[in-house]
Amino acid sequence: MSDLELLTRSLGRNVKRWRNERGFTLDALATRAGVSRGMLIQIEQARTNPSIGTVVKIGDALGVSITTLLDYEQGPRVRIVPADQAVRLWHSEAGGYNRLLAGTEAPGPLEMWDWRLMPGESSPSDPHPAGTVELVHVTAGELTLTVDGVPHRVPAGASASFEADAPHAYGNEGDVPMEMVLAVSVPPVR
Incomplete structure (x- = not known):
């Protein structure tokens, strides 16, 4: 799997996870983030690679960092990023x-x-x-x-x-x- 595919899947999984943890519907998150419901569906299904601006808006609306949205593995308390x-x-x-x-x-x-x-x-x-x-x-x-x-x-x-x-x-x-x-x-x- 390429790095882009890994990031796209991680983003989709994490957006859905944090949306559910916050209790947001797709419509509620779309409104908060200023992105379309259709875009959120494509992101959660890992069918698109959104722009950095879109990822920032979603992260801001969820109250999580871009790092959290792109994280593909849960690490220890100390995390080294090579x-x-x-x-x-x-x-x-x-x-x-x-x-x-x-x-x-x-x-x-x-x-x-x-x-x-x-x-x-x-x-x-x-x-x-x-x-x-x-x-x-x-x-x-x-x-x-x-x-x-x-x-x-x-x-x-x-x-x-x-x-x-x-x-x-x-x-x-x-x-x-x-x-x-x-x-x-x-x-x-x-």
């Missing part, structure tokens, strides 16, 4: 990418990402649930972090934190690749 098992969820032809490095539920989803944006690239994000906080640390280049329409420059070596319940985007307006580590903390679903 470098070759970091999940790449987005990449561009120019060489930009993001990789989910690690994540946990503590008490809500907590994720750590490795991002690279090539010159001229940007990646927008819809608002996350109220109370979501993101931390970024730029390791190379300069990040243009736009939160609620206001751009902020974050140079290499600098860090930033922000409330992520507003539209936001990560951009590279420079002429060298921008690399950063991003942590996302989402409050638990109540």
Whole structure:
């Protein structure tokens, strides 16, 4: 079985599991996540490979991390994620990418990402649930972090934190690749 097939099956199984644990119907989850009921059915039946945006919306609606939705084995209390098992969820032809490095539920989803944006690239994000906080640390280049329409420059070596319940985007307006580590903390679903 290929990695993509394994992730697709894991995603389907875990979405269904967490939807049932939360007591959500397909319609209720579709409404909360802003995705169609048909898309959820296809995901739960492992018949589609949804976009990262769709997976983020479903995770936010369920109150679980992307790591939890993609986890294909229950591990011990200490979980080591080998470098070759970091999940790449987005990449561009120019060489930009993001990789989910690690994540946990503590008490809500907590994720750590490795991002690279090539010159001229940007990646927008819809608002996350109220109370979501993101931390970024730029390791190379300069990040243009736009939160609620206001751009902020974050140079290499600098860090930033922000409330992520507003539209936001990560951009590279420079002429060298921008690399950063991003942590996302989402409050638990109540």
